[in-house]
Amino acid sequence: MNIDLSGVLYAQLKEAERKYNDAKAKNELENVKKFAQLCANTEKQLAEKVPDQRKAHLDKAKLWEEIVRTARTAPRKVMVEKGGKGAEAEDDLSGFGDSLIEKSSVTWKDIGGLDEIKDLIQETIVIAGLTKPESVKPDKGILLFGPPGTGKTLLAAAAAGSLKATFFNVKVSSVLSKYFGESSKMITALYESARKHSPSIVFIDEFDSITMSRDGDQGEASRKVLSTLLAELDGFQDKKSDKLILTLAATNAPESLDDAVLSRFPKRIYIPLPDRKACQDIIRIQTKGLDISAIDFDKLAEMCVVNRYSGRDLQNVSKDAIRSMIHRSNAEIFDDIDKMAELSFEELKKRTLKVSALTMDDFIKSIAKVKSPLTTEKLASFEKWNKEYGAA
Numbered sequence: 001m002n003i004d005l006s007g008v009l010y011a012q013l014k015e016a017e018r019k020y021n022d023a024k025a026k027n028e029l030e031n032v033k034k035f036a037q038l039c040a041n042t043e044k045q046l047a048e049k050v051p052d053q054r055k056a057h058l059d060k061a062k063l064w065e066e067i068v069r070t071a072r073t074a075p076r077k078v079m080v081e082k083g084g085k086g087a088e089a090e091d092d093l094s095g096f097g098d099s100l101i102e103k104s105s106v107t108w109k110d111i112g113g114l115d116e117i118k119d120l121i122q123e124t125i126v127i128a129g130l131t132k133p134e135s136v137k138p139d140k141g142i143l144l145f146g147p148p149g150t151g152k153t154l155l156a157a158a159a160a161g162s163l164k165a166t167f168f169n170v171k172v173s174s175v176l177s178k179y180f181g182e183s184s185k186m187i188t189a190l191y192e193s194a195r196k197h198s199p200s201i202v203f204i205d206e207f208d209s210i211t212m213s214r215d216g217d218q219g220e221a222s223r224k225v226l227s228t229l230l231a232e233l234d235g236f237q238d239k240k241s242d243k244l245i246l247t248l249a250a251t252n253a254p255e256s257l258d259d260a261v262l263s264r265f266p267k268r269i270y271i272p273l274p275d276r277k278a279c280q281d282i283i284r285i286q287t288k289g290l291d292i293s294a295i296d297f298d299k300l301a302e303m304c305v306v307n308r309y310s311g312r313d314l315q316n317v318s319k320d321a322i323r324s325m326i327h328r329s330n331a332e333i334f335d336d337i338d339k340m341a342e343l344s345f346e347e348l349k350k351r352t353l354k355v356s357a358l359t360m361d362d363f364i365k366s367i368a369k370v371k372s373p374l375t376t377e378k379l380a381s382f383e384k385w386n387k388e389y390g391a392a
């Protein structure tokens with residue numbers, strides 16, 4: 001007999017969430033982790049028991065696991081002097097924004113294909129930078145959506161690298177989970193830091209997690225984060241501000257975003273899998289400095305498109321092809337690798353690795369190994385969402 005256990009599991013989840021929130025309020029780190037883990041496990045069980053909600057439960061389990069992984073105690077209160085009125089307790093979040101700063105040396109030239117989106121981001125940045133009449137308002141935020149590994153993070157890094165702007169790289173799941181209920185303050189701290197270090201590119205990855213969970217206190221936390229973020233985006237409409245802060249949000253699950261979010265991101269750009277020309281460009285970028293004269297790029301690009309390769313897959317294929325070439329060209333080293341590995345670093349540095357021309361065979365062998373995780377159905381669902389909601 002099949003017994004429906006989902007009711008029991010939902011009750012268990014509610015109780016675990018209650019205990020989690022209780023522990024969070026008391027700042028009991030161990031219990032926070034314990035009950036967050038219980039929530040994750042229960043969500044996973046629910047994913048099995050309620051098939052039509054499988055993805056939603058698995059997504060929530062992922063978020064809970066991220067909480068377990070990154071939870072830490074709430075920020076300490078520090079005493080700050082305010083205008084001579086004596087010391088006041090205030091959250092020590094000042095370092096948080098700065099801690100998200102990454103160095104980017106990526107430039108537009110490092111990106112193969114995606115010419116239109118590159119133009120669009122460049123145009124947005126240039127208009128934002130120029131002195132202009134009040135009514136000319138550049139976009140404050142652009143949403144990038146598409147399959148994994150297609151260059152969304154790379155685009156944000158290139159925007160920052162080329163502009164020599166400060167690059168803030170933020171994962172929503174870690175903001176939501178860090179410091180428990182303090183997430184919306186983190187967003188404020190992030191944008192304060194972005195204003196301070198302007199020009200800034202704020203890259204918000206896994207943007208869908210922000211609207212993923214709507215129920216319970218966790219939903220409350222993401223709602224608060226979202227409204228703070230949207231307010232920050234609106235804040236930059238400030239006419240007098242000459243600071244450039246461009247927010248690029250990225251997601252692999254655009255269907256999770258609701259109207260409130262979409263309306264703040266009028267520009268929603270599909271970052272698709274690379275076409276033939278882009279495949280060629282990406283492979284050339286990934287094999288820079290090597291002899292590729294023997295490669296039939298038309299044929300290679302055709303194979304990559306048929307295999308539904310993303311830029312990341314192409315990077316893996318290229319890496320593997322290069323590895324084959326290195327093995328082929330340095331048989332004396334690899335035939336005796338145990339002996340070589342015993343040499344000191346100084347000794348190793350005296351020898352040079354030989355390189356030779358890459359061959360089609362190197363690539364064909366790698367292609368046999370690299371499988372795209374994307375199904376045609378998944379791809380079709382991105383195309384469909386793009387038709388309905390995508391907007392440049």
Ligand SMILES: Nc1ncnc2c1ncn2[C@@H]1O[C@H](COP(=O)(O)OP(=O)(O)OP(=O)(O)O)[C@@H](O)[C@H]1O
Nearest residue numbers: 110111112148149150151152153154282311312315
């Ligand atoms: N258009 C491209 N040109 C050159 N390299 C690319 C391109 N797209 C992807 N790559 C390569 O794949 C790697 C992964 O790309 P990136 O991290 O930008 O993907 P993503 O779209 O952000 O993926 P995810 O959705 O999984 O975060 C890059 O570091 C780069 O080496």
Ligand SMILES: [Mg+2]
Nearest residue numbers: 152153205250
């Ligand atoms: Mg990314």
